[in-house]
Amino acid sequence: MPWQTQDFAATSGPTPVRESPLGLAVRRIMKKPSSRVAFFLLGVIVLVGLLAPLIAPYNPSAQPDIVLLKDLPPSFAHPFGTDPYSRDVLSRVIYGTRLSLTIGVLATIVSLTVGVAYGAVAGYVGGVLDAVMMRLLDAFLSIPRLLMLIGVLVAWPDFSVAALVVFLGLTGWFELSRIVRGQVLALKHAEFVTAARALGARRRRILWKHLLPNLVSQIVVAATIGVAQVIVLEAGLSYLGIGVPQPMASWGNIIWDGADQVGTLWWMALFPGLFMVLTVMTLNILAEALSDAHERR
Amino acid sequence: MTAPLLSIRNLRTWFYTESGVARAVDGVSLEIGAGETLGIVGESGCGKSVTALSILRLIQPPGRIEAGSIIEFEGKDIVTLGDDEIREIRGNRISMIFQEPMSALNPVFTVGDQVAEVARVHAKVSRKEAWDRAVEMLALTGIPDAESRARQYPHQLSGGMRQRVLIAMALMMKPALVIADEPTTALDVTIQAQILDLLVDLQKKIGTSILMITHDLGVIAETASRVIVMYAGEVVEEAQVDELFAKPHHPYTEGLIHSMPHIGHDQDRLNVIPGTVPAPTEWPAGCRFRERCPYSWDLCEAEHPPLYQIGTSHVSRCHLAVEPQRRNNPHPPLVVEKGVAAA
Amino acid sequence: MLRYIAQRLIQAAVIVAIVAVITFVLIHIAPGDPFSAVMDNPNVSEAVRQTLRAQYGLDRPLPEQFVNYVNSLAHGELGWSFSHERSVREVLGSALPNTLLLMSVALVGSFALGILIALIQVARRGSVTDHTLSGITLFLFSMPDFWFAILSFLTFTYWLPIFPVGGVVDPTVHDYLSLGGRIADRLRHLVLPALTLTLLASASVARYQRAALLDVLPADYIRTARLKGLTERQILRRHALRNALLPIITLIGLSFPALLTGAFFVEKIFAWPGMGYAVVNAIGTRDYPLVVGGVIIGSILVTLGSLIADLLYALADPRLRSH
């Protein structure tokens, strides 16, 4: 009889990760022209932030002539115009890029840390603690993030940028922790974890070893969206007067500098706003492509 | 045999994917006579469902029916019909029954609505009349208390009931041809038999032809008179049902018959053909079944086998037709050897 | 179904209770006393100070403060707004209808617009129209609410003065107009802020709905519909949209926080005297009771929104309806 006899092997649930899912995802999204453009633009924006001292044509806080050079509309000498203090708006936008991106990235790191920890604990421990933690999460999710930040920041008489970063981070981890919890729950019952346990490995170790690789692409998506959200929130808070303290320049702050004269000083709202929209757009495009790639995996 | 109802010649349906051109259907020809039941059998991925969808021009991008393919139905070439003309045919002259009775029904409409919709589209009748016809049809498919069942949503019906609904939908306009794509796969064994009986019964009442697509030779044995075996986008064997079971020629057909479950045997272990259907983007040169075949030899690699005439109405795409003695000396198929080597 | 509603109601109540705890923590987590600025503010009269002290009992031990706080919340008391010289409940109560009007117009508008855009895109998927609309919705989606509102305000009141500069009515003439005139006056003031919020909100609806439709299109029942001989348009409108609308009901619930946030900025920039305007002004005057009241009411709105969306979903989905 030439026909072989085989066992049916049922496989389901998450599979052990063999190759880097992130690398796979990046390779996949880079096939799309829109992602390539977004990646390139984001790279340029990040470079602008990193190289701010080298490319800014003027000192962002210098006030060369507070009478003759203030409130100038865009020109060759000042492509983005000047502000009421005769400072060059282009240079301030370039330095603002640095600050806004830094705040976005740092706050997101805070969010990711808290989100992964919270979700992992809830999923791992399970039971009553899990139920309580999830209800708490529901409640957190019911408070609009901006409102929560307003509530905290208004109560705090004066705060530093570092505190702002922490607050922004502490209000941005709710969705992620849900995803992490789901993954932990799925992993807990996954075959290969059971198998590994049978081989004598400790469950907690196994979970950690497999959790992160399985989560990497989702974390990257959450981080990308998170940075975009923080940038927008920070600008919004600055616009309400409770964001980045004034002497510094962030995109939101530059807009605030011209906010009460926005009709005449339109360039002060337009250019930092465009930078912001561009950044957020590229981040959204990349996040979307990444999550598409993740779903197709 | 009179002029066939449907005649497919050299159908090629290719999909242009990121990883290359998938030649899902690659030169299939077949004919169905009026009132006849033709079975198509093969593993999943062999191109039988794509053949069925091609007949109704339901291939979505990136798939495409290649130029030169001909699907002649009632004197018209379906491949070149306009959108409106093909819609006139769908559900009206040719209809189809799917394997997943749950997902094939729209969860947010009542089943009666969904059956009636066919009549509303094609018979241009009033809402009321369409509904009445739908209820009538549902009753005909053996749904008890059809009037009230028609007011229910798909999730409220059992799998067998849903399949009856799909059948009612398919037969609503008394079409010339019904394509049944794995109509019983999702059902449990007793219901399977009922549904097949129903199909055969209705076929007699209405006089429609049936194209029965399945991976299950048992279904074929019960319903079809003639059968086509497909593998890797091609027809590999065609014969009358009795002949095929009695004297399968192609090694693939042989494998399929061997892998049929037999009552009384140990059901935990099934005989299966080793390996899987190769990816449609990279059909092997020569015989496409070569690597899974226990008889393959040099010729199979060197030359793509043509359809050899085996008997009066029996053809097979296997070089064994030339060297039949090789059937007596099977060897482990290449895939098995590779597997051993890999382990 | 009734059990589901009851369950969902209890869940919502639990969430609101937790929100109350969170706001209590917010009040006390800040260094010092959030009312210190208020307490020592020369503009705050002695009576108000006493009311505040009684309201928040800040000199009492924490557990007692908490009990008092919960007790007053349970009675619908949100404290005293010293910048308005009336109770927070009164201030927010009079502002809430305006916010609800703005939000509901924007909600209906954005879903109608978003679904329409998605239908156009999906009907012509892959075309230039599809890509252009995708670009536009992504652009709108990425735009900070306040920036878009500023641009829209500037464009249509300053550069092209078509619309009035904020407010719900023109207080200089409104009461002397005929009924029709008064309605027209209200509409004239509503159009720009509502449109701004609508556009902002419609972007995410369109993106979500497009994805939902594309998710639905490969479904077997769409193939069934095609098989019946329905036109693509009929399929999209009847079969695909009906199913893709189910996730959109969930989106209604999810979109409440964003809508509320958007309303805050739109209200501020268009002087729309709603809750957002009141709270944003309270930031400037450090009217903390009003800010906290806004946070609580906003959270209740969001919770109610998702509750309603869930119930709607249960009603719309025949699979859930019968359970």
Next chain:
Amino acid sequence: MAAMRHARILCALLLVGCVETDSSSAKGSGGTLAISSGGDPDALIPSLAQTVQGAQITQMLYDHLADIGDSLKTLNDQGFTPHLADRWTWSADSLSVAFHLNPNAKWHDGVPVRSNDVRFTVTTIKDSTLGSPKRPLITNIDSVATPDSATAVVWFHARSPQQFYDAAYQLLIMPEHIWKSIPPAGWRASDAARNPIGSGQYRFARWIPRAAVELVADTSNYRGAPKLSRLIWSIAPDFTAAVTRFLSGETDFFEALRPENLPDVAKNPTLRVKQYRGLQYQFLQFNLRDPANHDRPHPILGNRELRRALTMATDRAALVRSIFDTLALPALGPTVRTYPTTDPNLTQIPFDLPRARQILDSLGWRVTGSDSIRSRNGRPLAFTLSVPSSSKPRVQMAVLLQEQLRQAGVKLNVEQIDFPVLIEKVRKRTFDSWIGAWNTEPSPGSVLGSWGIGGSRATSGNNFGSYENPIFDINVDSALASFDAVKRRAYFTKAYETIIQDAPAIWLAEPLQMVGYHSRLQLATLRPDAWWAHIPEWSIPADKRIPRDNAPPSATPPPPALPAGQKTP
């Protein structure tokens, strides 16, 4: 301390001014004046109102006993015109004035105005539970006697050239019958506060918070009906919205135009601009005492030479030019050019950066590190400048100053805080420096409250920087006691030059006021202390009226949506 009464904190919005003058009998009344306003009034209770909107509206609703003349004379009763009192008589010892109330004067609810209303007003202002900001301003008033219902005798503690001014200018008379049953602590939150009953030429119609305040002409007023039949303060959320409403014609009048708006106003042929002298000066005040311990001098700013150097490092002309364009002059000192007692050529500390650096070097503040900030004994030359975040011009000023002082090696930390918080900090004297503005009163004597020794030592005094120089005080006192105009001016000059050289502040700007108005409006004199004083005389010719002018004159407006439960006057 008599002079204490005169000064008042003012931050962007804070201003207390004066009253309407007599109006001739009005004919052809009609028309609506819509005023773009930057915020709600803080209160419609004259004894409590502090913001500019509160002052404007309460002064339309309520009356003084007598009003100051356009020349703003404050000596005795020179130039004062009768309002609630149609005449007054001085007692022989000048320690009291008997005001004889106009027999026709009635509250808007029909009750006649009586002498007990005057007494009630004074008593309640003096009641500490009310917390009236006017309380320190009428300390020289002892009491009010009411020999009969039409005569209110105001008794003073001491004879003073400005005692009449205190009684007439500072008091807006409130109706006792409305307020007596409400404890003063509960006034702000009372229903009566939202439906004020006054005796002025305009009566209250409604107040929709964050939207509008509407007044209508009191056609049967004892001083005659005003010419305009309606006044509406249309409240905008911010400056841009307020100015845009004016530019688009939604409102007729905007009181705070900035130079940047002039091109837009010029584009619109129906809009006009009018400038007038105000009574405001802005300054950066140093705290001369240690914020942590008031018994010690400030470790940096306590030094006179250092303060002088800071002033020298400040290019005040450029600063003023940058922020106000031509609409302000550098401030001379703690005074305004409007006063006839002010010499416009007062000797100033000149802008001289090299000299400033020299002085700082000689004081031991040297640049040592790489960051170009001076330090002495390891302490950097740095201090905080507090500004209210709500006032954009002041924030701008701070950022400009920060850069200018950096040139001299001084680090200025700009701190933006909310207005109430700033006021608190300033009152508690826990600041390093802040940017403030005084809206002075018609009397130049107000300077003692804000810069004199009394204002420094009294706990509630307004001399927040604790600048004390007896020579300054003596000269101001001599000036105030003098009835000779030339001598008076000479004393003031001496006083001003003393304080200027001591540099307790950098005197920044004296802004001109600029209002924008629609050309169909016919304005009357804009009084320096209160442009709105003569609104009852403003008019709109019948042929230039627009739909909003044609609201039925003195029609009773329909019940407003807010606040609920309003009594129709």
